[in-house]
Amino acid sequence: MKLRDRSVAITGAAGFIGSNLADALVGSCELLLIDNLSSGRKANLARTLKGPRVRFVKQDLLGLGCARRSRGPTSSCTWRRTPT
Numbered sequence: 001m002k003l004r005d006r007s008v009a010i011t012g013a014a015g016f017i018g019s020n021l022a023d024a025l026v027g028s029c030e031l032l033l034i035d036n037l038s039s040g041r042k043a044n045l046a047r048t049l050k051g052p053r054v055r056f057v058k059q060d061l062l063g064l065g066c067a068r069r070s071r072g073p074t075s076s077c078t079w080r081r082t083p084t
């Protein structure tokens with residue numbers, strides 16, 4: 001799957017898997033990084049946050065209904081086309 005011109009949301013972005021995934025994807029697509037920082041650290045994203053088209057949101061996902069609203073595959077990543 002080509003990621004350029006797509007937006008990718010990564011939940012648990014400040015944790016081990018999320019921060020490494022974000023690091024691998026930065027620069028190739030728009031990234032929305034979501035974490036409540038309950039155990040993850042924003043410092044894990046320090047390099048990624050210097051990249052282009054990256055936004056970090058401190059947000060607790062519990063009770064948000066994200067999974068129900070997601071149109072993408074049920075994984076920690078939600079894929080959608082970038083709105084034009």
Ligand SMILES: NC(=O)c1ccc[n+]([C@@H]2O[C@H](COP(=O)([O-])OP(=O)(O)OC[C@H]3O[C@@H](n4cnc5c(N)ncnc54)[C@H](O)[C@@H]3O)[C@@H](O)[C@H]2O)c1
Nearest residue numbers: 012014015016017018035036037038039040059060061062
């Ligand atoms: N160096 C290493 O090899 C290493 C280091 C750490 C972990 N691990 C492994 O990685 C795996 C765990 O990685 P992971 O990334 O799944 O877990 P993680 O605990 O590293 O990351 C989970 C992230 O989700 C966030 N989070 C938790 N609940 C949330 C909520 N309700 N809303 C928003 N954010 C929330 C936490 O703040 C955290 O940043 C384990 O298998 C562990 O053994 C390996």
